[in-house]
Amino acid sequence: MKQLKKILITYQNIVFPLTCACCGSSTSEQNCYLCEWCKLDRFEKAGTDPGSFLPERIRFFFSMWYFDKGGYLQKLLHDLKYHHLKGVGVELGECLGRAFLNNLDSSIREEFALVKPLLVPVPLYKSRQRKRGYNQARAMAEGVARVTSWPVSREGLIIRKKNTKTQTGLNSHERENNLSGAFEVTDSAELQDKFLILIDDVFTTGSTTFEVAKTVLNDEEKAGILTVAKA
Ligand SMILES: [Zn+2]
Structure with a gap:
């Protein structure tokens, strides 16, 4: 079970890395490529x-x-x-x-x-x-x-x-x-x-x-x- 969880987390980090694709800061949100600051306030x-x-x-x-x-x-x-x-494009x-x-x-x-x-x-x-x-x-x-x-x-x-x-x-x-x-x-x-x-x-x-x-x-x-x- 522990092993499976580890694999899932690794997989998730590849699909949705925990750093923002725009600024590189860590993102707390799951299932997002961009941090809140970049999406809402940076630009x-x-x-x-x-x-x-x-x-x-x-x-x-x-x-x-x-x-x-x-x-x-x-x-x-x-x-x-x-x-x-591509996922970043969809999110934008x-x-x-x-x-x-x-x-x-x-x-x-x-x-x-x-x-x-x-x-x-x-x-x-x-x-x-x-x-x-x-x-x-x-x-x-x-x-x-x-x-x-x-x-x-x-x-x-x-x-x-x-x-x-x-x-x-x-x-x-x-x-x-x-x-x-x-x-x-x-x-x-x-x-x-x-x-x-x-x-x-x-x-x-x-x-x-x-x-x-x-x-x-x-x-x-x-x-x-x-x-x-x-x-
Ligand atoms: Zn960002």
Whole structure:
């Protein structure tokens, strides 16, 4: 019995290590990758943007935190991409979902009552996803789904057909060109009459999520954008 308990604790420490994946401090909570301080207080809260810069039919943009260049959040989001930390992505998605629901504007809430939202993670290019093992935006969308009970679009419904080069160092115009025609919808009927909520890790100039929106939106659908961080 003692042996079994020991094995279980060892297993638990691998699945949910008792140090925070963000700051490394010990976490007292079970079943969490991040400490309470990182989840609730460490980062500056961003929130809803009034949206004057948003393209037509993007009804809202909500970001949980401001990006901290060179700080804990930048490191965490980097680690998420390259160190197979899918569970951390899901946990961040849960935080994002909760923050979004707490700040939900009543007019959007009414629209959601009429048209069911569909969570749409920004897809990765196939070979990039294979290399990383998973898509961090999809892990976040799964976390948002746990909190909101809204469905996540199936893998392969929206694909990234261009292996675009990194956006770092490009200005907003260059980013737009870089991404133009990068995405494709494989079955547009599945998106019909839905309120699409696009999910990504970081919002910088919006060129990525705006390009996805341009690809997925027909005449009837509307979209919103949710991201963990805003640069
Ligand atoms: Zn922490």
